[in-house]
Amino acid sequence: MFRNVMALALVAGGFVIGAAPLARAHAFLDHASPAVGSSMRASPPVLMLWFTQDLEPAFSRVTVTNQAGQRVDLNNAQTPPGQPAELQIGLRSLPAGNYTVTWHVVSVDTHPTDGTFTFQVGGR
Numbered sequence: 001m002f003r004n005v006m007a008l009a010l011v012a013g014g015f016v017i018g019a020a021p022l023a024r025a026h027a028f029l030d031h032a033s034p035a036v037g038s039s040m041r042a043s044p045p046v047l048m049l050w051f052t053q054d055l056e057p058a059f060s061r062v063t064v065t066n067q068a069g070q071r072v073d074l075n076n077a078q079t080p081p082g083q084p085a086e087l088q089i090g091l092r093s094l095p096a097g098n099y100t101v102t103w104h105v106v107s108v109d110t111h112p113t114d115g116t117f118t119f120q121v122g123g124r
């Protein structure tokens with residue numbers, strides 16, 4: 001009896017895992033400002049990320065680091081009021097260089113996604 005219940009749970013779990021991606025999309029990065037891979041002449045004051053699905057703000061975060069791996073963001077990531085699919089964070093004044101954006105978000109369907117991209121400030 002116990003084994004049958006376990007087998008049923010496994011089957012049900014497998015079905016849920018297999019069916020979820022078909023039923024709902026996750027929150028993927030739609031676009032960003034500064035844009036992914038872009039080069040900015042001046043230091044942007046804010047990084048903005050737009051996702052393909054609304055986010056759970058309490059579980060969504062983003063950091064921006066310089067080439068030395070130091071954080072250059074203001075640690076004030078937020079989902080703006082009325083913009084539940086957007087995540088933004090303030091930036092320090094950035095000298096010329098390459099910067100890495102690392103985001104981890106949880107969408108309202110509870111699925112976590114993450115990713116990284118770079119942008120450049122100034123000429124080389």
Ligand SMILES: [Cu+2]
Binds near residue numbers: 024109
């Ligand atoms: Cu999802």
